[in-house]
Amino acid sequence: MRQRLLIIGNGMASVRLVETLVRIAPEQFTITVVGAEAQPGYNRVLLSALLAQDVSAEDVILRDHAWYESHNIRLISGDAVSTASTEDKFATLASGDVISFDQCVFATGSHPIRLPMPGMDKPGVITFRDLPDVAAMEQAALAKRRVAVIGGGLLGIEAAYGLARRGAEVTLVHVMDRLMERQLDAPAAALVAKALGNKGVTVLLSKQTLAVTGHTHATGLAFADGTSLEADMVVCAVGIRPNADLAEAAGLAVNRGIIVDDAMATNFAGFHAIGECAEHGGVAYGLVEPAYAQAEALARQLMGEAGAFTGMVLATNLKVSGLPVFSAGNFVGGDGLHSVTLQVRKTGTYRKLVFDGTKLAGCVLVGETGDALWYLDLIRRGIDVSSARRHLIHGRDFAELALGESGLGEPGLLEAA
């Protein structure tokens, strides 16, 4: 008899899990997927591209209802699981439905963070998380409104870029002295800021937002340095936190996220968590790549196969303003680490490699990221790159010969990524 599998959430991790199970074990589970959003799961990574009209609405859809039907999977969209019982193994939905299961997977994603400042709940303040957010931003942009984007991370930059592309007058406000401080070093961040400037985004650094101004509707921001900014709309893109509310209520062990082991198992047998809601090894990943890896690992676990997620060197990809940016691993350096940099001012190319002894520990690439995944592979595999150390900064073409066999990479990995 088939086991009943409930997947709570229909985001990217959920879709990847289903896809994998369909591929490797089509007959093993009776699967139900419950998604709170009205649409079937879509590619959240492409929301900024959608806003910028670099992709169309269809492009962001991952799998539609028909696909689920064709694989005999029950997909419930626009309804949320409100409780889950760890003892009796059933879940209740907001609509009242009850679903029993043998195995349950939490793939509940994350919540966008709103700054705990006065006025953040006013109309005119939105976050950047889902398709309705994109629609709201589109409206503001088309009306050529003034938009303040708070948050100079990946998400905020993508929002600012997309809004500017669509005609809004955008100011990007960041509390730190450089953009993407968690993914980029100062020279790379400066290049990104310059590129945003070229696209019409005003970048304000070292601006701590104190409050959203306006009575009934947001009219701007007030800053700690006494200055202020007028805006018709405020986009708060300061980060996310794992959505572990349901799991916590169900009694699962939760820290920042739902605590899982290498098998993506929670502290209750038959209960699993993957993606942004999960916390593995103390890390709650906010990126799609580890979410996919977790989904695939879990699929194999459910199959009874060996499959584990043991953590992942993070890599960030940013493609805005025609300026590709990539960073991975330890790109800051530190004690005992050595950095090599390359900068070409004419093309805006910047490259930094961080070495830890004979290994490549991290990198930042700006402007030219064609070799990004090759570098990432070297970092993740932790191989000895000393034979090609002096060539490595110049890219794969120059270093591969000196690196020999070990530098050729695993084609599967590169293609998949």
Add this chain to the structure above:
Amino acid sequence: MNVRPASGVVRTTCPYCGVGCGVEAIPDAAGGVTMRGDASHPANFGKLCVKGSALGETLGLDGRLLHPMIHGQRATWNQAIGFVAEGLSKVIAQHGPNAVAFYLSGQLLTEDYYIANKFAKGFLGTPHVDTNSRLCMASSVAGHRRAFGSDTVPQTYVDLDEADLIILVGSNAAWCHPVLYQRMQIAREKRGTQVINIDPRRTATSEGSDLHLSVKSGMDSVLFSWLLVQLEARGATDRTYVKRYTTGFDTALASASAIAPDLETVASRTGLDAGDITGFVDLFIASDRVVTCYSQGVNQSAQGSDKVNAILNCHLATGRIGRPGSGPLSLTGQPNAMGGREVGGLANMLAAHMGYSPPEVDRVRRFWDAPNIAQNEGLKAVQMFEAIERGEIKALWVMHTNPAVTLPRADAMRAAMKKLDLFVVSEAITNTDTTLSGAHVLLPAAVWGEKDGTVTNSERRISRQRSFLQPPGEARPDWEHITLVARRMGYAEGFNYTNVAAIYREHAALSACENNGSRDFDIGATADISDAGYDEMEPFLWPWRKGEAPQERFFADGRFYTPDRRARLLALADPVLAAPVDARFPFLLNTGRVRDHWHTMTRTGKAIRLARHVAEPMLAMNAGDATGLGVVEGNFVRIDSAHGAATLRVTLDDGLPQGSVFAPFHWNDASSGLARVDAVAQAVTDPVSGQPEMKATPVKLTPISMASEGFLVSRQRIILPDWLQHTRITIPGGEALLFASTRSPEAIHGLLINHLGEAWQRAEVSDPFAGDFRTLAFSGERLSAALFVQTSRDPVALDWLIESLGKEALSPTERKTVVAGMTPASNVDQGPLICSCFAVRRVTIATAVHEGAATVEAIGDILKAGTNCGSCRPEIKRVISDELASAPVLLVA
């Protein structure tokens, strides 16, 4: 460069060494000039060496002095001439004519030389006229004069074709006289001529020799004394010739016996194997026709004159002189050292092979109608500059030479020049070490290709140098500099020449004046030559007496130019180095030339293909000495003598004996930093010739640990600080500067980056841990400049950057390779450049050897290497033998 209109093919003579090859300058449609050998010229029959082949690349006007300068400011010719004339008059009025000196050059044309000599010795009244030939071949002059009573070269090049045995003493002819060396090699192949090379160093010349005798520095005379002793002991002397035509045989033999009493002593003193010594003696005795060629290894010595006479003694004792294929042949280093000797442009000569005897002084005075004829010998080069140092000479006129580089104790000499009341330099290049040594007046000179006149080569052959270029700016031939000043000083009558032919006629007439066979130098047959005849004058051997044919050889008839018409065999001083090594200075520094450069590189430094064979100054030493010092190839050493210092990169050369190191003297402050080797060389001179001992200076070597090495390639000229060890080389599109420093790569990069200019687009690479810092500047699609500072030289990057600088447009991909300093496929160092003509590197040749090309000819067939000038053939041969020794070769049927 401004090619004379409608000049067509112009036959002229090469401006480099004393071989005096005929070259044809062929203006091309693009405004350039290509060169080829003149097949009709008897010195070379159409062959050229790599330097001669590249002459067309050296005609650019970069760095040329285009107008007169007074105290660093542009002046008119009128002002400059007035300044010089007044200055000379003032010095003579206050200090007398002996406070004036002229320092001339073996690169001046005979007519320039003649006018300078006449002006100084006949009109100003100073005997202090000397020349850089003093550094080159004064010992040969002295040796010739002592033995023959005249400065006569008895032989011609034809004798090299006809000899049974050629002895090369102190000569790396393979590199320094390549065309003659190839001629000797042909004789070896055609008639089995044996070649013996006597040189402390085993050189490229030794590769083409049947026997190399690595004689200890300064001990050549011991070997030739032993030869004389053995000739007598074995009855091999020509008693008839000795008795009839020479004097001094007995004293010469006694002295030789004292110097070389027995084989054991000779072996010990010369450091040679007894069997090799006997082999040498046997071969000399067995060979009817022996030509002994000698060059700077003999001349540049504090006993150079004795060394020459030690050689001449043996030729005189056997009557092997002036005969076809037999006799002594001095190889001169400069194109017109011989011409300078002919006009008397040496301090110990007056004019036209006449000295300072009263009848000679009177004859020259009458001929010139000279108001102030010099009466006594003047000061020779080193002594002349020492007199400047002491403040006795107040006015100096330097023409066509760079004494601040080439004089021994060059730093002290440079300081001395700053003391002069009047310092005039006739020069083609604005910034040389000499013009920058405090010159008051610079007069722009026309150079080779722009001027007309004659030169004389090592075999006494007078050839025309003809012009095919317009002198640039306000440059004029050197003789005009003198005549303008002379006329301004009121000597219009003696210096009213309408053209260079008129000067030549006067020179020829003086050579014949009251000669009647009493003097060897007589070209009276050409004294009445017309202007047109002069223009078309074919190369001829002197003497060419009026009414006779040019004379091939001297002295077979036993008639010499001493008062009793007999040759002199000379007793010699005991051979000893001027300064022996000691605990403080334990190494002997030898100096000399490399294959593709000539003198101070003001001309060869402009040719791209000449810049790569030996790209930078170096110090060669054998592996044992290097190990003893704790250095390996490519490391740097500081070299100190009692006189000065230089910092040079070590090259291993197992041709050098233990304790002896070798450095080329070409590089100077204009082309390098900390590499002016003659600042290290001592100034101890030969008591007769005044030539300094520049090939055996005791030195101390200290390894210098360079923290950084790198290069800067640039389209614009960049001047690096003089404290930085560096070398400038010419490359397509600009220059490359190679440098090394004890300071960190980061520090040097930070310092030199300011030289790249501001406005350019830059790329930067920074690797502090590996010590790799690069900055590249782009201008549009082109590379403008690139600075690479690393912990050691990256030859692949250097080659690639040099190649890339010459490109007019770099694609984005090429741009990446430029920053990377390599192409993805260029990871392999192709080794040093062997063949400059076809740009063939060592690895390419080695590969061909392993593919079965096991002879120089086979390499030539496949790679063309060695098939043009042939200068590299000894090196190709060495590569083949090294490769054959290292691995078996697949013989291809």
